[in-house]
Amino acid sequence: MFFAISFTFLSEPYKKTLILWAKTKYMAQKVTIPKGTRDFTPLEMARRNYIFNTIQQVYELYGFQPIETPSMELLSTLMGKYGEEGDKLLFKILNSGDFAKKADEQHWEERNISKLTPQIAEKGLRYDLTVPFARFVVQNRNEIQFPFKRYQIQPVWRADRPQKGRYREFVQCDADVVGSNSLLHEAELVMIMDEVFTRLGINVTIKINSRKLLTAIADMVGKPELITAITVAIDKLDKIGLEKVQEELKQVGLSDDDIKKVTPIIELRGNNQEKIEAVAELFGGNEASEAGKNEIFKVFNYLESYELNNEVEFDLALARGLNYYTGCIFEVKAKDVAIGSICGGGRYDDLTGIFGLKDVSGVGISFGADRIYDVLMQLNQFPETTLQGPKIMFVNFGDKEAQYALKAAISLRNNGVSAEVYPDSVKMKKQMNYANTKHFPFVVLAGENEINNSTYTLKDMKTGEQSEVSLPELIEKLKNS
Amino acid sequence: MFFAISFTFLSEPYKKTLILWAKTKYMAQKVTIPKGTRDFTPLEMARRNYIFNTIQQVYELYGFQPIETPSMELLSTLMGKYGEEGDKLLFKILNSGDFAKKADEQHWEERNISKLTPQIAEKGLRYDLTVPFARFVVQNRNEIQFPFKRYQIQPVWRADRPQKGRYREFVQCDADVVGSNSLLHEAELVMIMDEVFTRLGINVTIKINSRKLLTAIADMVGKPELITAITVAIDKLDKIGLEKVQEELKQVGLSDDDIKKVTPIIELRGNNQEKIEAVAELFGGNEASEAGKNEIFKVFNYLESYELNNEVEFDLALARGLNYYTGCIFEVKAKDVAIGSICGGGRYDDLTGIFGLKDVSGVGISFGADRIYDVLMQLNQFPETTLQGPKIMFVNFGDKEAQYALKAAISLRNNGVSAEVYPDSVKMKKQMNYANTKHFPFVVLAGENEINNSTYTLKDMKTGEQSEVSLPELIEKLKNS
Numbered sequence: 015m016f017f018a019i020s021f022t023f024l025s026e027p028y029k030k031t032l033i034l035w036a037k038t039k040y041m042a043q044k045v046t047i048p049k050g051t052r053d054f055t056p057l058e059m060a061r062r063n064y065i066f067n068t069i070q071q072v073y074e075l076y077g078f079q080p081i082e083t084p085s086m087e088l089l090s091t092l093m094g095k096y097g098e099e100g101d102k103l104l105f106k107i108l109n110s111g112d113f114a115k116k117a118d119e120q121h122w123e124e125r126n127i128s129k130l131t132p133q134i135a136e137k138g139l140r141y142d143l144t145v146p147f148a149r150f151v152v153q154n155r156n157e158i159q160f161p162f163k164r165y166q167i168q169p170v171w172r173a174d175r176p177q178k179g180r181y182r183e184f185v186q187c188d189a190d191v192v193g194s195n196s197l198l199h200e201a202e203l204v205m206i207m208d209e210v211f212t213r214l215g216i217n218v219t220i221k222i223n224s225r226k227l228l229t230a231i232a233d234m235v236g237k238p239e240l241i242t243a244i245t246v247a248i249d250k251l252d253k254i255g256l257e258k259v260q261e262e263l264k265q266v267g268l269s270d271d272d273i274k275k276v277t278p279i280i281e282l283r284g285n286n287q288e289k290i291e292a293v294a295e296l297f298g299g300n301e302a303s304e305a306g307k308n309e310i311f312k313v314f315n316y317l318e319s320y321e322l323n324n325e326v327e328f329d330l331a332l333a334r335g336l337n338y339y340t341g342c343i344f345e346v347k348a349k350d351v352a353i354g355s356i357c358g359g360g361r362y363d364d365l366t367g368i369f370g371l372k373d374v375s376g377v378g379i380s381f382g383a384d385r386i387y388d389v390l391m392q393l394n395q396f397p398e399t400t401l402q403g404p405k406i407m408f409v410n411f412g413d414k415e416a417q418y419a420l421k422a423a424i425s426l427r428n429n430g431v432s433a434e435v436y437p438d439s440v441k442m443k444k445q446m447n448y449a450n451t452k453h454f455p456f457v458v459l460a461g462e463n464e465i466n467n468s469t470y471t472l473k474d475m476k477t478g479e480q481s482e483v484s485l486p487e488l489i490e491k492l493k494n495s
Numbered sequence: 496m497f498f499a500i501s502f503t504f505l506s507e508p509y510k511k512t513l514i515l516w517a518k519t520k521y522m523a524q525k526v527t528i529p530k531g532t533r534d535f536t537p538l539e540m541a542r543r544n545y546i547f548n549t550i551q552q553v554y555e556l557y558g559f560q561p562i563e564t565p566s567m568e569l570l571s572t573l574m575g576k577y578g579e580e581g582d583k584l585l586f587k588i589l590n591s592g593d594f595a596k597k598a599d600e601q602h603w604e605e606r607n608i609s610k611l612t613p614q615i616a617e618k619g620l621r622y623d624l625t626v627p628f629a630r631f632v633v634q635n636r637n638e639i640q641f642p643f644k645r646y647q648i649q650p651v652w653r654a655d656r657p658q659k660g661r662y663r664e665f666v667q668c669d670a671d672v673v674g675s676n677s678l679l680h681e682a683e684l685v686m687i688m689d690e691v692f693t694r695l696g697i698n699v700t701i702k703i704n705s706r707k708l709l710t711a712i713a714d715m716v717g718k719p720e721l722i723t724a725i726t727v728a729i730d731k732l733d734k735i736g737l738e739k740v741q742e743e744l745k746q747v748g749l750s751d752d753d754i755k756k757v758t759p760i761i762e763l764r765g766n767n768q769e770k771i772e773a774v775a776e777l778f779g780g781n782e783a784s785e786a787g788k789n790e791i792f793k794v795f796n797y798l799e800s801y802e803l804n805n806e807v808e809f810d811l812a813l814a815r816g817l818n819y820y821t822g823c824i825f826e827v828k829a830k831d832v833a834i835g836s837i838c839g840g841g842r843y844d845d846l847t848g849i850f851g852l853k854d855v856s857g858v859g860i861s862f863g864a865d866r867i868y869d870v871l872m873q874l875n876q877f878p879e880t881t882l883q884g885p886k887i888m889f890v891n892f893g894d895k896e897a898q899y900a901l902k903a904a905i906s907l908r909n910n911g912v913s914a915e916v917y918p919d920s921v922k923m924k925k926q927m928n929y930a931n932t933k934h935f936p937f938v939v940l941a942g943e944n945e946i947n948n949s950t951y952t953l954k955d956m957k958t959g960e961q962s963e964v965s966l967p968e969l970i971e972k973l974k975n976s
Contacts, residue, residue, distance in 0.1 A: 051565030077915035084532030196918030434558035437677030
């Protein structure tokens, strides 16, 4: 709109010069943002806040309370917690001042970046909310009353290669309880997942399993060292089917006999009750399987008081977070949209051990807000109110009319109704265009006539209906709309 | 609480060994956060959110809509916008991968950090919300409907030396309108400041001046080049008094005659109306003073429809942001607490010019949330509800009782009441201690008797009163409390 100069009368070379001039003048500076990051417009903000607020409200209903941690953590806190690959994906912050001064002579000469990095950067941006939370718990352990139920909705940063749906800055929405082994928490987390997706209008399946049952499978075939390989294979059941899973199990080192034993477990069907009953039989009562079965049983037992809106499925083929989860694991999939998991979590028996505080068990979940956003867009499921701008705009017909409008706008605001007076008495078309783009549900037209009658002409932007109302009528109508 | 081992019976050397062991075991890793950053506990979060939500609600009442920009911006966007000192205070992010690879040979050898920095770091954390907003407007100018009224509540980062009340990560709360010259915005921003501090219960003085009147002072004495020095001196009036201001004016190059002319302006007293009228006379009608006077006049004119709760004072000695403000300037001071300004802003005629988009005027304000926090703490003015935890906790007397409690908790949550069942049937004292620390206003005790009567014994934690109620009564009572 800023280049709306008509220059059709110019010859080509002149045009080119003019365009170049404009580009140089207006584009002197590259105006863009780092790749993998995003700006959010008011509409996107409304939609995102709808998701965050829904999650937050449900967390709070269950007694979770918010905390926040700094965006920057010491690299000594972050490094080594996410594996070698994770360390590389940390955004590191250059030390202030003369960062090069203290760098080791030899490392500097060799440009040995793995040695130099900790010398020139002591801080990094947080990679997730779990490690900072563990650090928070250990650092504040004397002030914290356990069990500690916290939620945290904050951005995290990863120097991942950006791609569709994967960003370098994105918000995580975590809730965790630490300092209690009670399986009531697992049950309540299932209720939370059920409630959040019910409120958002997304049909989901909530899958639950116990890490202990995965251990039990490996134990049963006498190959506990293969637990990761076995579960990685089993985890693919949905994607590649039973036959290919069996092939993979063979490849990783299971005998035909082992596979025969494992198969009935991974293709176990029936309702949850039947599956729980079958577990004892299939595993022949090995220790890990008994513990796992009891966990699942207890969780379903707590859930009996709760009216589920979504399917909760005990799935022996569900595997995730093998490196840290030790008890129940959860995963949520949308039923009507093909997309990865949109929520997940589990119990980890030693969250704070990495910071030297042993024996603090925790259990938590995390909602994938960006994926949930995509699901809601695909399902066209965002409520209409997220599209709505402020309630009412007063058209500006001039100084006197603006003052008259302003009086009403002030009264409306005093009654909690968001209101705007268009700031300039420009052409009606431009003002209405503004009202449309900003999605005002109501517009007021008030000129000489209305001023004389002490009225306001109210236009419903959806129906197009107009009515002349007094100020008290206007307030009453807008307050209740 | 984790070191609560009684070892008074041990001799000194043993104690030392034990402490050392404990330190090594539990403190193997330094558990702290970068200096100048903060963790926020649930209580602090509740208080902070109370401030942010108040500001946000008022912004929205006036038709402002939220945007967010990435935490990281390209350093080319940030550098050179905050002066040389500001450039140093930017947190710079080390490029991912082999950051040293492309660094210039000679610069590397010389450890020339000013040359090396842009070669090894192309991104930085945002320093304020204004420059990213300007970048946002230019980048999205084709999608934006002007006038664009946005608010933005996000953290910013500065590598400043940390000190009391100054942090390296803190949240700014900005609202700006761009693309409109109407002074209605200035008036509405004053209303917003008045409304926010009224809602927060802080008595304030809102000061307003026009940058043009500061220009007029320098013009009047024929020394426009001294505008900065003159206004810096005038700005100190509150702190150092008239005599010292006059001394400073002399030092910076004003003659005795000049000072004679300037003095009646800076010590101008009376109500706003009188001051506005005096301006014309004092400046003898110079051009800048007429423009400035008209601005102030118009703003007060718009404010006539609005019932101010706080004092708005036209203050000819108010000077701020000389490098960028061009029209009205604002500043808010708390009346009952000695602290710097807690809100400020003004009009800048060329916000987006730095990114090559000319002639887009803007006006905005920013609330200092951390200072407001301190003021509310000092005034003991945070509402009691910010201290309140979830609504109700059910004491856990065992498996059966927990199930009974859970049913009620689920019903309460379905009615929008936040509820918790204590997860373990531990000692009553421990459970009540948890309830007290987390500030539950209500606790339920329900054992064998209550189960048999289908009742719940409800304890009001404030009054200590207990009553036996049915589930519907419990819900009714809690919903309305």
